Amino acid sequence: METQEPKKRDTSRKHRIILDTAIETFTKKGFEAASMDEIAERAGVSKRTIYNHFQSKERLFQEIVARFLAEREKKKPVKYSPRESLETQLREFAMAELYLIDDPVRRGLSRLLTSVFLINADFGKATRGQHAPHKGFIGWFREAQADGRIRPGDPVIAARMFYGLVEGCLTYNALLSDGESLRDAEPVMHELIGLFLARYGTGPTGTGTESAQMR
Numbered sequence: 001m002e003t004q005e006p007k008k009r010d011t012s013r014k015h016r017i018i019l020d021t022a023i024e025t026f027t028k029k030g031f032e033a034a035s036m037d038e039i040a041e042r043a044g045v046s047k048r049t050i051y052n053h054f055q056s057k058e059r060l061f062q063e064i065v066a067r068f069l070a071e072r073e074k075k076k077p078v079k080y081s082p083r084e085s086l087e088t089q090l091r092e093f094a095m096a097e098l099y100l101i102d103d104p105v106r107r108g109l110s111r112l113l114t115s116v117f118l119i120n121a122d123f124g125k126a127t128r129g130q131h132a133p134h135k136g137f138i139g140w141f142r143e144a145q146a147d148g149r150i151r152p153g154d155p156v157i158a159a160r161m162f163y164g165l166v167e168g169c170l171t172y173n174a175l176l177s178d179g180e181s182l183r184d185a186e187p188v189m190h191e192l193i194g195l196f197l198a199r200y201g202t203g204p205t206g207t208g209t210e211s212a213q214m215r
Helices: 006-029 036-043 047-051 056-074 088-099 104-119 123-128 135-146 155-176 182-198
Strands: none
Touching: 006 036, 006 047, 006 056, 006 104, 036 056, 047 123, 056 088, 056 104, 056 123, 088 135, 088 155, 088 182, 104 123, 104 155, 135 155, 155 182
16 A cells, blocks of 8 residues: 555646646636647646546536535535624625635636536536535524524525625626725625525514524
């Protein structure tokens, strides 16, 4: 096993280099225009090596999406907290979304993903179908409901509403303005969370804080 360890490290390193190079190439040239030959040349590996790691350009792109979204998931609350305000917890979910567009490199990648999914709807559907982006929020919502701090309602619809607010008010504006709109992100985030809690919160004015203060 000791003789295999350097090979494993080298394989892992090449895998990471290919992904990083592909992200840079896709972002600069677009998914359709970028070629596996160019990615191989930029990464300093053979095209055969790339295909040993990824079966196709589509699979390479899908792994980029998976890694990107996994980084976002790490930013989300692990689980519902009965001691923290709903506002604080919802802000963490919103900030996890902003992670995708609050940096020029990540913003470029987000713009690329959006364009690919718009141009090739079937590929976009297949790629997105491999992930459950609202799973954590839905679980959080159900726990907050069970705790009496969220009104009865469909968690799936609530998740779509919340992320629709975040994406519509923050994400797409940041993509279109190349991050300029993020200067006003805080007051916008405060308003959209307040709007969401006005519908679903059970505390005073729908904040959901009343039960937390009684604990």
